[in-house]
Amino acid sequence: MVDDKNLKITFCSGAGTVTGANFLLEGYGKKFLIDCGLIQGEKFVDDLNWDKFPYDSSSIDILFITHGHIDHIGRIPKLISEGFNGRIISTIPTKEITEVMLADTAHILSRDKEYGLSEIYSEENIKKAMSLWETLEYGQKLNVDHGFQFSYKDAGHILGSGMLEIIYNGKKIVFTGDLGNSPSPLLPDTEIIDDADYMVMESCYGDRNHEKREERKKKLEEIIIENFNRKGTLIIPTFSLERTQELLYEINSLVENKIVPEMPIFLDSPLSIKLTDVYLKYGKYFNETAKKIIATGDKLFDFPGLKETPETEESKEILKVPPPKIIIAGSGMSNGGRILHHEKNYLPNKNDTILLTGYQSIGTLGRLIQDGTKKVHIMREEVPVRAHLAMISGYSGHKDSDHLVLFVEKTAKTLKKVFVVMGEPKSAMFLCQKLRDTLGINAIAPNHGESATIEF
Ligand SMILES: [Zn+2]
Numbered sequence: 001m002v003d004d005k006n007l008k009i010t011f012c013s014g015a016g017t018v019t020g021a022n023f024l025l026e027g028y029g030k031k032f033l034i035d036c037g038l039i040q041g042e043k044f045v046d047d048l049n050w051d052k053f054p055y056d057s058s059s060i061d062i063l064f065i066t067h068g069h070i071d072h073i074g075r076i077p078k079l080i081s082e083g084f085n086g087r088i089i090s091t092i093p094t095k096e097i098t099e100v101m102l103a104d105t106a107h108i109l110s111r112d113k114e115y116g117l118s119e120i121y122s123e124e125n126i127k128k129a130m131s132l133w134e135t136l137e138y139g140q141k142l143n144v145d146h147g148f149q150f151s152y153k154d155a156g157h158i159l160g161s162g163m164l165e166i167i168y169n170g171k172k173i174v175f176t177g178d179l180g181n182s183p184s185p186l187l188p189d190t191e192i193i194d195d196a197d198y199m200v201m202e203s204c205y206g207d208r209n210h211e212k213r214e215e216r217k218k219k220l221e222e223i224i225i226e227n228f229n230r231k232g233t234l235i236i237p238t239f240s241l242e243r244t245q246e247l248l249y250e251i252n253s254l255v256e257n258k259i260v261p262e263m264p265i266f267l268d269s270p271l272s273i274k275l276t277d278v279y280l281k282y283g284k285y286f287n288e289t290a291k292k293i294i295a296t297g298d299k300l301f302d303f304p305g306l307k308e309t310p311e312t313e314e315s316k317e318i319l320k321v322p323p324p325k326i327i328i329a330g331s332g333m334s335n336g337g338r339i340l341h342h343e344k345n346y347l348p349n350k351n352d353t354i355l356l357t358g359y360q361s362i363g364t365l366g367r368l369i370q371d372g373t374k375k376v377h378i379m380r381e382e383v384p385v386r387a388h389l390a391m392i393s394g395y396s397g398h399k400d401s402d403h404l405v406l407f408v409e410k411t412a413k414t415l416k417k418v419f420v421v422m423g424e425p426k427s428a429m430f431l432c433q434k435l436r437d438t439l440g441i442n443a444i445a446p447n448h449g450e451s452a453t454i455e456f
Contacts (some may be wrong), residue, residue, distance in 0.1 A: 007454040019071035028146040038074025058083035065090040066177025067161035068097030077125040093160030156180030156190040158242040171197040203423030206431030209400040216394030232351040237339040239332035240272040248301040268329040334365035353388040418443040
């Protein structure tokens with residue numbers, strides 16, 4: 001039993017690892033969950049996901065969601081199947097993104113006969129989650145019994161991403177969710193927090209810095225032009241949420257300003273196409289530059305040469321289109337999806353190019369390609385890799401090590417403690433040490449399943 005005056009945080013999962021965010025905050029007889037994400041490792045869905053939650057799901061009052069990435073929302077259907085019947089709260093775009101993402105995950109998991117996944121990811125459970133869902137605008141306050149107050153600030157990570165601020169007994173606790181690599185091409189910068197008492201923060205890139213963000217668009221331009229001059233095919237494995245829309249936005253500007261020549265560009269991912277439609281609806285959440293372009297009447301994600309190919313038959317036809325051309329397809333780490341077919345077709349050709357724009361985790365095909373492997377196996381066939389390999393790391397959606405410290409520095413005066421989570425152990429420990437050394441802050445990296453008391 002938690003003392004009425006104090007709050008208890010349990011790091012149910014998402015501590016000591018990047019994925020599976022799930023934190024429990026208890027106090028005054030109330031139980032709040034922050035995020036309910038899928039644990040992902042070498043496999044899209046780790047077996048650990050199907051262990052029972054370490055709390056009684058039916059006793060949770062409210063589930064708060066920070067953003068629509070699957071490692072923050074992916075276990076909501078499981079929570080429902082274990083009896084959750086509370087409220088779910090997020091920003092408006094996060095709700096809509098979640099609906100698309102859960103339907104897609106259900107589709108992937110329906111092929112898996114283990115664990116009764118198709119029952120957990122049933123249409124009924126997803127519908128039930130949506131019926132419990134309420135939304136808040138950034139800055140709008142939600143008051144709950146016993147003086148709890150909740151609100152979101154823009155995290156600038158993906159469309160709708162929010163840092164959750166909780167005020168209780170005159171103190172502020174912030175759950176950062178994932179923090180954007182501001183300035184982003186599309187989104188506003190991460191809002192400043194300068195009055196937090198406690199913080200539970202991400203550390204995906206806690207021990208590394210990105211290449212300069214200003215160079216990313218220039219690099220993209222050069223890669224597209226080189227591929228065009230070689231009359232090659234440029235394949236881009238990409239994440240469907242945010243990265244695809246950022247790339248379309250950048251290519252839109254390069255093509256429409258005639259910086260790169262027009263050529264066929266295929267968006268070959270049904271999930272990306274659906275999510276791009278969600279982005280189109282919520283232009284009011286973009287940054288000022290993107291809003292100004294919309295105001296001129298330009299469609300941000302549509303330009304001469306772009307073709308969406310939602311149907312399998314249309315996807316197969318891409319092969320017949322003569323190069324130069326560009327193909328954008330999922331998944332981002334080449335561990336499934338239509339990109340595999342394109343990799344099989346184009347990796348053997350020395351005139352073609354594969355462009356990696358995101359993190360490739362160990363054990364994935366994308367990581368093997370990134371590491372320069374000369375022969376890979378795709379759908380049980382040996383495929384030689386002769387295509388050019390290009391990489392742009394500046395499109396990362398996460399703040400790097402230096403920017404995480406700069407973010408915390410703004411509230412260093414009021415902070416009593418920082419819990420560093422959502423990072424590999426090495427990354428989390430490194431960030432803790434850096435926060436202690438440079439800002440003199442009490443920072444710890446809790447272990448999976450550990451609890452901490454916040455005293456009032
Ligand atoms: Zn995220």
